[in-house]
Amino acid sequence: MAAIACLRESPRECALRPWPGSSARARSRAGENGLDFCPDDSLKDHELRIAGGISSDSVESQPYIWCAALRRRFERAAMIDYYKIVGPILTRLPPENAQWLMLQFLRVGALPPERKVRSEALRTDIAGVKLVNPLGIAAGFDKDAITGSTLFRLGVGFVEFGTVTPQPQRGNVSPLLFRLPEDSAAINRFGFPSEGSEIIARRLEAYFLRPRRPDKVVGANIGPNSNSANRVDDYEKCLGRLYEVADYFVANVSSPNTPALRELQYGAEFARLAERLSICREGFGSAKRKPLFFKIAPELSVTEIQHVVRICLETGIDGLVVGNTTSERPASLVSDNKRQAGGLSGKPIFQQSTEMLSRVFQASAGKLTLIGVGGIFSAQDLYDKIRAGASACQIYTALYYRGPHLVPTLLDGLGALLARDGYKNVRQAVGAAHFAERVKPSPKREVENQRMRSRAADRVAPSAA
Numbered sequence: 525m526a527a528i529a530c531l532r533e534s535p536r537e538c539a540l541r542p543w544p545g546s547s548a549r550a551r552s553r554a555g556e557n558g559l560d561f562c563p564d565d566s567l568k569d570h571e572l573r574i575a576g577g578i579s580s581d582s583v584e585s586q587p588y589i590w591c592a593a594l595r596r597r598f599e600r601a602a603m604i605d606y607y608k609i610v611g612p613i614l615t616r617l618p619p620e621n622a623q624w625l626m627l628q629f630l631r632v633g634a635l636p637p638e639r640k641v642r643s644e645a646l647r648t649d650i651a652g653v654k655l656v657n658p659l660g661i662a663a664g665f666d667k668d669a670i671t672g673s674t675l676f677r678l679g680v681g682f683v684e685f686g687t688v689t690p691q692p693q694r695g696n697v698s699p700l701l702f703r704l705p706e707d708s709a710a711i712n713r714f715g716f717p718s719e720g721s722e723i724i725a726r727r728l729e730a731y732f733l734r735p736r737r738p739d740k741v742v743g744a745n746i747g748p749n750s751n752s753a754n755r756v757d758d759y760e761k762c763l764g765r766l767y768e769v770a771d772y773f774v775a776n777v778s779s780p781n782t783p784a785l786r787e788l789q790y791g792a793e794f795a796r797l798a799e800r801l802s803i804c805r806e807g808f809g810s811a812k813r814k815p816l817f818f819k820i821a822p823e824l825s826v827t828e829i830q831h832v833v834r835i836c837l838e839t840g841i842d843g844l845v846v847g848n849t850t851s852e853r854p855a856s857l858v859s860d861n862k863r864q865a866g867g868l869s870g871k872p873i874f875q876q877s878t879e880m881l882s883r884v885f886q887a888s889a890g891k892l893t894l895i896g897v898g899g900i901f902s903a904q905d906l907y908d909k910i911r912a913g914a915s916a917c918q919i920y921t922a923l924y925y926r927g928p929h930l931v932p933t934l935l936d937g938l939g940a941l942l943a944r945d946g947y948k949n950v951r952q953a954v955g956a957a958h959f960a961e962r963v964k965p966s967p968k969r970e971v972e973n974q975r976m977r978s979r980a981a982d983r984v985a986p987s988a989a
């Protein structure tokens with residue numbers, strides 16, 4: 525009945541009407557923060573905020589508000605795992621429609637009940653930005669930040685939105701996305717469709733800055749407009765507009781779907797871009813210094829890697845995201861779609877991108893922070909990337925094939941692998957493949973450790989009582 529009543533009301537009435545779990549304090553705080561809708565008692569946890577580009581009064585936003593309201597009420601009662609219903613439908617739809625629909629579901633928070641994986645051993649950081657765990661969502665999944673903070677309900681430690689361009693643009697013409705199910709892969713040629721930095725900045729500001737949420741780390745992936753007369757200026761404009769609202773930045777110089785973009789990774793062009801962005805960031809003041817990365821292609825040669833690494837170290841760039849989709853087609857591909865033009869992602873690029881990660885780690889002697897992405901489908905894949913040199917990793921294609929339960933599965937598995945190999949935390953394992961094998965504690969030492977732990981527990985127990 526409550527749900528039907530809610531449908532008859534305007535979104536604003538619906539939001540402000542007393543309902544289970546919505547306190548007067550939460551509603552008034554929502555108002556103070558310029559939000560029209562606060563579906564939960566706790567501002568810290570609520571997923572849906574309508575702000576920036578979408579106003580709650582707009583026709584566009586009304587169905588989302590109502591869906592979120594309904595979802596909240598039913599989910600509390602039934603703990604519904606929406607993916608069990610939605611997943612099979614998504615796989616039967618054409619890939620672009622499936623992606624659109626998935627984002628709409630995420631936009632209203634229709635996800636499995638949240639599972640936070642917050643083991644102390646998984647806490648880490650990327651260039652000083654603290655993460656609750658080292659697994660994030662890669663750029664391109666939510667290009668315009670429309671899902672707000674709901675993606676964090678998957679259990680990830682960070683989300684990279686974008687690629688964001690300074691001016692709004694449409695991107696390429698459909699078809700843009702192809703499944704290669706036999707290869708657990710995808711090919712896309714989106715070419716940076718973006719609502720533009722102004723709208724996305726306003727959205728991020730509403731979702732993540734009011735109030736600030738340090739446990740939800742947001743990256744902004746930036747790129748130039750396709751018709752840009754000056755690409756370097758475009759990166760600067762995006763960095764300037766988004767600087768306050770994101771925790772770290774990634775200049776994308778490696779998408780295979782924007783003509784000539786990849787030229788920016790090489791020689792003097794790369795040096796000029798890195799220097800300009802570095803100077804631009806200094807202009808924001810050292811107190812507010814935020815990490816700046818470049819995202820590179822997985823096909824760079826050893827000499828090209830060395831050049832990129834040298835320029836990054838010279839200009840103070842914090843690290844690299846390794847790497848983007850590839851325009852190469854491994855001979856192992858069997859799916860019919862393998863000849864489609866665009867960037868290949870998923871399982872077939874795991875090996876290439878992990879070897880590249882290893883080379884970058886070696887070339888920088890571990891001085892650059894690396895984010896590993898490409899073909900992660902299992903906890904072992906995630907662990908391998910970390911051992912190859914990644915401080916944190918990202919997933920994309922595997923989420924399409926395996927669904928949202930993949931995130932806790934990967935993180936639990938990573939925790940078990942770290943414990944198996946005697947690492948106290950994930951930081952100790954970064955780049956471990958390049959060093960002498962870590963010696964596991966001997967069984968005798970383990971027994972001694974156990975004895976010391978129980979003695980310590982005994983000492984604490986009486987005073988606690």
Ligand SMILES: Cc1cc2nc3c(=O)[nH]c(=O)nc-3n(C[C@H](O)[C@H](O)[C@H](O)COP(=O)(O)O)c2cc1C
Pocket residue numbers: 662663664665667686687701710712714716745776779819847848849869870871873897898899900918919920921922
């Ligand atoms: C449909 C699709 C769109 C993407 N869009 C972007 C993008 O806008 N910017 C970007 O830097 N990377 C983009 N990527 C690349 C991913 O961020 C990631 O680097 C790549 O997919 C490899 O990871 P995976 O094998 O886990 O998918 C996109 C990938 C896919 C599949």
